[in-house]
Amino acid sequence: MSTPPAAEKKLPVLVREADHPRSQLASFGADRPLRLEAGLDLSPFQIAYQTYGELNAAKSNAILVCHALTGDQHVANTHPVTGKGGWWDIMVGPGRPIDTDRYFVICSNVVGGCMGSTGPSSTNPLTAAPWGLDFPVITVRDMVRAQTMLIDHLGIDTLFSVAGGSMGGMQVLEWCASFSERVFSALPIATAPRHSAQNIAFHEVGRQAVMADPEWRGGRYFVEGTSPRRGLSVARMGAHITYLSDTALHRKFGRKFQDRDNPTFSFDADFEVESYLRHQGSTFVERFDANSYLYLTRAMDYFDLAADHGGVLAKAFTGTRTRYCVISFTSDWLFPTTESRAVVHALNAGGARVSFAEIETDKGHDAFLLDEPELHGIVRGFLDSAARTRGLKP
Amino acid sequence: MLARVPRDLTMAETVRGPGGARVDLLLVSQMVEPGSRVLDVGCGDGELLHLLEARGVDGRGIELSREGVNECVAKGLAVVQGDADTDLSFYPDDAFDYVILSQTLQATRCPRDVVEHMLRIGRHAIVSFPNFGHWRIRLQLMFYGRMPRTANLPETWYETPNIHFCTIKDFSEMCALVGARMEKAVALDPWGRALKIDAPWWFWNLFGEQAVFLLNRK
Incomplete structure (x- = not known):
């Protein structure tokens, strides 16, 4: 928590939240720039994040939750701007499938977001005004690189799991493609290995x-x-x-x-x-x-994991030892099951340990955020089994 | 088509061993070397995978029915929703030590293609299926002139998911055709007991209610 300086109190709440979020903050100075895919460095920059539960001594129980397009780091606490509950508090919390009594859960605002991680509404240090369109175009890979810097900052080497739906699922896939050795298990939900023309x-x-x-x-x-x-x-x-x-x-x-x-x-x-x-x-x-x-x-539009790997999606996951649980929903026409199935086929081709479930619901893409008992049962069962293999205490 | 034959379809499925496991699945699991990598095609609710994991096997499953898959995944098994007829082509050569098709062959659209894929993906293939050459089935067709229905294969011809029945003899002929070598073959009686090893083929074909074949590529 940081208190906004008096002079900035007149600014719109969003500008205040961008620079001085009511969240934990990791700041990266000029010595640690974020190297962007667009070919330039973002520096200095900051990541706003929330954590829940406790990191164990071996630092082996950390789960990174990646948020979707309009989500933020407030996954399981009251939102500081809206006053509403966390966007996934049905999934994350004490006794929930992503159980904060057992796991250390991290959720960070993506780079380019507006809840405290550096983005277009943050103050550009060169002009002392919000970045606006001078902010560089970022990609899903840039978001994930920034998250790796946060994980380093927290002293965590390997994440027990990375989970997320939609754009959050894209980040999960990117983690597995680029930093597989740091991911023990992965839950890409209602997502796709590339953004379709329709999307x-x-x-x-x-x-x-x-x-x-x-x-x-x-x-x-x-x-x-x-x-x-x-x-x-x-x-x-x-x-x-x-x-x-x-x-x-x-x-x-x-x-x-x-x-x-x-x-x-x-x-x-x-x-x-x-x-x-x-x-x-x-x-x-x-x-x-x-x-x-x-x-x-824009970051979602640019996402195309196969294109990043010579046009062959399976190459994105070559040699992966991560355990995967891919989940889609029957009525999701934005990220249809065929997209998840493409991920599953690519993982199978690489011999990865993968589970894949399609959940029957009429709630569309948003189903991943809602009360879907089957989804919650699967996430819980998958994490339990991974935790046993990882040697985490029940 | 991948749904495991409904539970009550083969007698052996109701016959359970000392540990409570289905006798035919126990038999299949004993054919698998401990510590190997296995793909169970049509894994149902994951009973065989569960047995195999107890033997230190790295098991994966494919299952057509959504309920089966979701049940398996919630149990922590690595199972994907998929179809033997269409999805095996996505697996690379030699990805597994064993590919198992248990009581599912007769429900596939192209059994020969499925078996060929199994032999390509795995070093070994294990196939178990109900034997349509069993004497009771022969008698029904002969005396009533109608499609046989038994306690183990109870569905009418218009309702059954089983579209490609074969006899033990038929299957072994197809194995020769696709260049599969038979490492081991076992026929089971209606109580899930193995018939005599040295019995002639015609005897198995007449008295085996189901058969289990362990194959490999020549």
């Missing part, structure tokens, strides 16, 4: 919505005192639909009217589903930075 297309619509907002000001909205709320809100509304499924939307909302019995013959939010989406959009902008949204969607 890039959806992201581009979101980015264009942000950039079309006149208040975006070429990304200089903090300096100019504006806020591209409408653009970011529309981006979120569009994206949110892709996280659900047709069936789930129909079950939840159908064609029901919102607080009225008849259509108003206007463009008000007549339907419940419209009202719901508007709410999703407007709450999102309170806690997320528009430029971060551009940078992180």
Whole structure:
């Protein structure tokens, strides 16, 4: 925890949170730059992170949880900006599948994010203003490299497990491809070894919505005192639909009217589903930075693990000794089972120890965040078995 | 098609050894050298893999049914959801010491391709299957003129997942065709007991309710 200096109290909460997050902080000075795939160094930079549970003496019980596009490090505690519970507190906590009574859980904000790790809303030391679009474009591999520096900083050599869904799952795969020897077990959930054309297309619509907002000001909205709320809100509304499924939307909302019995013959939010989406959009902008949204969607677009390994996905996992548990959901059309299956085939080709389960649900991509007993049973069973092999105390 | 034959389909599955394990699975597991790498194709709820892990075997499984897979994974077994007919091609040559197909052959679309893949992926293949040449089955077809249904193979022809039945003789002919060498073959009676080793093939084909073959590449 760090107290924001008095002078910065007038700044928007997001700028304050970017530089002085209410989280633990690892700072890396000029001597330890983050070498980016884009070919330049990010330095100095900082990583904001949360930890839960206790690291054992052998430092062998650490689990890194990687967050998704709009997640952050507050995986299992009250969020400092929204006041809501952690985004995965159903999975992570005492007695939960990722049991903080047993494991030491680390979750860090990704580089490029907006909750305290260096990103476009952080202050650029050269200009003393938020980076904005001067921030370098980052990739999933850059996020993971930054995480390795955090793990080094915590004195941990090998992670007992790396777990995450969606963009978090991409980070898990990248960990296994680039730092396999530091990962004992891995849980890539509802993810893909590359971002599909359809997914890039959806992201581009979101980015264009942000950039079309006149208040975006070429990304200089903090300096100019504006806020591209409408653009970011529309981006979120569009994206949110892709996280659900047709069936789930129909079950939840159908064609029901919102607080009225008849259509108003206007463009008000007549339907419940419209009202719901508007709410999703407007709450999102309170806690997320528009430029971060551009940078992180871009990082996902660039993700293509096979391309990084001569076009052969199996080569990404050559010689891996990590134990894998790949999980997908039947109604997830954003990261469909075929993508997970491609990962499984590549792992099989390399003789890796892999489990793969597809869970039946109508909740779409978001299922990984929700109360899915089968998912929780599988994660628990997989970690238990890995812990036995690793010699962790029950 | 990979679902293990339903539990009540073969008599041997109801016959359990001293440890509570199915006799046919015990027999299969005893064919596997301790410490080797095994792929169990159609691993069901993971009973065989569990037996094998107790023998220090590094076991992996493929299973078609979602429930089977999820049950296995929750138990900590390395099992993937997949189909023998389509997914074996993704495994590299010589990836395993043994590839096992237990009571699943007759439910595959292309049994010959499956066995060939098994011999490519593993140094050894172990195949167990119900013998359609058993005398009871022959009698039913002969006297009633209808597709046989027994206590062990109870489904009607239009409901059964078993689309490629064969006899012990048929199977051994196919082994010759795909260039497989028979290391060991055992026929079991309805109580899961092995028939006499030195019995002639026609005897096995008539009295073996199921058979277990240990194969390798010539």
